[in-house]
Amino acid sequence: MIGETGKRKSGKWKLNRGAAAVITAALLISGQLMTGCGSDQTAGKTGTEAVSGRSVDDVGNSKEKSEKSNSGEENTAGEKEKTKERAGGKAEKEAWLSSGTKGAPELSGLKPVGSMKLEYAECFHVWYYENGYKVLDIPEAGQYLVVPEGSDVPAGELPEDMRIIRQPLKNIYLAATSAMALVDAIGGLDSITLSSLDVDGWYIDGPKQALEEGKMEYAGKYSEPDYEMLIAKNCDLAVESTMILHAPDVQEMIEDLGIPVLIDRSSYEKEALGRTEWIKLYAALLNREEEAQRFFDEQAELVGGSDRFEKTGKTVAYFSISTDGMVVIRRPEDYIPGMIERAGGTYLFADMKNPAGESATVDISMEEFYSKAVDADYLVYNGTIVGGLKNLDELIGKNELFREFKAVREGNVWQVDKSMYQSTDKVSRLILDMNIMLTGGDTSKLTFLSKVES
Incomplete structure (x- = not known):
């Protein structure tokens, strides 16, 4: 009825x-x-x-x-x-x-x-x-x-x-x-x-x-x-x-x-x-x-408490590229940066000051992203909405500047797959994934993260 x-x-x-x-x-x-x-x-x-x-x-x-x-x-x-x-x-x-x-x-x-x-x-x-x-x-x-x-x-x-x-x-x-x-x-x-x-x-x-x-x-x-x-x-x-x-x-x-x-x-x-x-x-x-x-x-x-994992000192940029070439990053207050921090990493844009608007994401230019993230230890590509990367060449194809990024040169580019957004029941497991990435842990235990190969 x-x-x-x-x-x-x-x-x-x-x-x-x-x-x-x-x-x-x-x-x-x-x-x-x-x-x-x-x-x-x-x-x-x-x-x-x-x-x-x-x-x-x-x-x-x-x-x-x-x-x-x-x-x-x-x-x-x-x-x-x-x-x-x-x-x-x-x-x-x-x-x-x-x-x-x-x-x-x-x-x-x-x-x-x-x-x-x-x-x-x-x-x-x-x-x-x-x-x-x-x-x-x-x-x-x-x-x-x-x-x-x-x-x-x-x-x-x-x-x-x-x-x-x-x-x-x-x-x-x-x-x-x-x-x-x-x-x-x-x-x-x-x-x-x-x-x-x-x-x-x-x-x-x-x-x-x-x-x-x-x-x-x-x-x-x-x-x-x-x-x-x-x-x-x-x-x-x-x-x-x-x-x-x-x-x-x-x-x-x-x-x-x-x-x-x-x-x-x-x-x-x-x-x-x-x-x-x-x-x-x-x-x-x-x-x-x-x-x-x-x-x-x-x-x-x-996932334990906020102090379960020790700080690694490693920096992480979590991002995606929009169809118009802008780089989409997460606000410091969003839950994704929080998971990076709890996993032992440091979110590169944690010091972003009061960006305009109330969306969980912020669009910035590639030049601005480059100036902040070129020396990041890890790049994590958000494939939940726009789709994942087949390889590093696909990322570089989006912008040639990626060739100069430390994480690209050292093979430390990772991505989150599409299932994460629909997997609200276990989304916190991304914390474990991030820690495995940051510490070189057992990748067979990953839930959402995978490494982007050359």
Whole structure:
């Protein structure tokens, strides 16, 4: 059954959200991949009060901090168990559940009983209410009331712009490709039956196999979805990336069909593990919080803390070449430079001062790139969007100046393959790859990096 969307006032549903979509697009269209969770850099400022993207009163990047209660007080074992039961949770140790409810939207007839613990993610928040209701808050995107199976939307007025998502979710249209691996990692791939990419557009196995076996169907790209298919397949949720903000009329049309649109902003996270932690948001939609917590803990343990790897003193330039010959580099605040630093390297453009705009990338001239990176120990080419390099000659073919680069002369040019952008579940493994590159480690253990041969 196609679910309701929009807000409810005086007993009526308002489905037309086009004006709001146009305004939002105008505000964000120039910064679709910006770092941070919004233009004011304050996560969770959606709803009744400003809220951190982490467990509200529990800001910090350590598991130790996130294990504490949001209110700063430890519940008794009995109270924790009651909180878990009221929230509809089943986690044995409630590793994902906190008792803090500060900032939770007020819902008529429903009492907030907890919130999701987050360690790195800053761009979403989840509150739990009695009887299994949940609210997802994604700054700059909106709030979403998740209604459990067999339950009704609470009576009374809902907060402004709150969308309704009804469980169980059986026919999701997924157009935010970075979310696919996260849903797959918690065993929820069967809930996604409609994809914005066909078989040849995927570089990860889960959706490729599902499409080949007919368990998933291509329903058109994000900007041109097959509306008739969405209706025929009883689509119950459309998950979009911020690219949908370039096509507000499409979002409006989908919502006018009664299909809620959830906008994924994981690419705005400053930490790689923050992107991976979005697995918990999708877990909340599918009631798979336990699975998500276990998976996330494994990934966090794999890459370790910020001090796991010693500094090597080696400099790294991470870049790509655009079709107009400009060099595209990452802002210092982006998660890629952070991974380079955590791997023991030094990001060459870490001292870039307040570049204009809010995008995660910055375009500079080849001459400017040359002046900074000609003596870099390593060049890492970003092949996730524009495609990889066959060999060093192809790189030199893009600009003859590359012949003079130290990394080219010494054979220290590497590249990231296309699968990394879609592999949000394990993107932090690039830290391990970078360390292997920097230390001459075992290349058979690489996940995303490969050396560009002569």
